[in-house]
Amino acid sequence: xxxxxxxxxxxxxxxxxxxxxxxxxxxxxxxxxxxxxxxxxxxxxxxxxxxxxxxxxxxxxxxxxxxxxxxxxxxxxxxxxxxxxxxxxxxxxxxxxxxxxxxxxxxxxxxxxxxxxxxxxxxxxxxxxxxxxxxxxxxxxxxxxxxxxxxxxxxxxxx
Amino acid sequence: xxxxxxxxxxxxxxxxxxxxxxxxxxxxxxxxxxxxxxxxxxxxxxxxxxxxxxxxxxxxxxxxxxxxxxxxxxxxxxxxxxxxxxxxxxxxxxxxxxxxxxxxxxxxxxxxxxxxxxxxxxxxxxxxxx
Numbered sequence: 445x446x447x448x449x450x451x452x453x454x455x456x457x458x459x460x461x462x463x464x465x466x467x468x469x470x471x472x473x474x475x476x477x478x479x480x481x482x483x484x485x486x487x488x489x490x491x492x493x494x495x496x497x498x499x500x501x502x503x504x505x506x507x508x509x510x511x512x513x514x515x516x517x518x519x520x521x522x523x524x525x526x527x528x529x530x531x532x533x534x535x536x537x538x539x540x541x542x543x544x545x546x547x548x549x550x551x552x553x554x555x556x557x558x559x560x561x562x563x564x565x566x567x568x569x570x571x572x573x574x575x576x577x578x579x580x581x582x583x584x585x586x587x588x589x590x591x592x593x594x595x596x597x598x599x600x601x602x603x
Numbered sequence: 604x605x606x607x608x609x610x611x612x613x614x615x616x617x618x619x620x621x622x623x624x625x626x627x628x629x630x631x632x633x634x635x636x637x638x639x640x641x642x643x644x645x646x647x648x649x650x651x652x653x654x655x656x657x658x659x660x661x662x663x664x665x666x667x668x669x670x671x672x673x674x675x676x677x678x679x680x681x682x683x684x685x686x687x688x689x690x691x692x693x694x695x696x697x698x699x700x701x702x703x704x705x706x707x708x709x710x711x712x713x714x715x716x717x718x719x720x721x722x723x724x725x726x727x728x729x730x731x732x733x
Contacts, residue, residue, distance in 0.1 A: 453664030480662045518659055583707045583733050584667050
């Protein structure tokens with residue numbers, strides 16, 4: 445048992461790609477999203493509650509989860525608009541291109557970095573919620589990003 | 604180029620036809636007296652004071668840093684016989700803040716202090732960039 449401290453700067457990482465292979469956290473073909481300010485992985489199950497005449501309290505059952513990754517990033521021009529030249533669609537079109545084109549994006553969200561044995565969650569979904577903003581008090585572009593996960597998270601360790 | 608140099612170059616031109624001039628020297632003390640009170644009607648610019656602070660922290664340590672630079676200018680004149688063009692001089696010194704380009708904040712504030720028969724104008728320039 446141990447806490448996961450991300451203060452070294454290499455633990456909380458997010459890799460994106462247009463295929464599960466390209467999004468591999470141990471690979472180099474996808475996009476490692478730079479300059480994340482924060483990241484939240486939501487695995488929120490729904491709840492159905494019901495009452496019965498023979499019980500003094502409500503009963504509950506969970507319903508399928510809503511899975512979502514939300515984060516805020518400082519806008520990096522290559523990551524946001526794409527490099528224009530890559531075999532991977534996420535790298536070439538960037539976050540904005542994937543959002544606009546509704547490209548399915550595969551992800552590996554690392555909790556402990558990229559070393560062997562490190563834990564991560566994977567899955568796929570669609571980018572939404574881009575809202576770049578800037579002002580003179582904080583004169584660099586920042587944007588929220590949401591990955592609406594299609595299906596379930598899978599957790600694994602890096603081989 | 605230090606902001607002090609930029610400000611001096613701007614003030615050399617802006618104050619050329621006024622009753623004051625700009626000194627190239629730093630406002631050090633000579634025999635216990637600041638140069639700007641010893642040599643009145645000369646604007647003295649201090650060195651840049653620079654601080655870097657974290658504007659946005661990121662998980663991969665590629666933090667966005669903010670640079671704050673302050674420069675202080677001094678001008679002392681005879682309090683008994685105030686300069687006829689002091690308003691123009693003060694306005695020119697305040698406006699010289701715009702000579703430093705590429706900043707998100709270009710500010711300059713002025714305060715005065717009278718000691719015996721000398722009035723000292725102190726100008727605090729504040730520049731912020733990211």
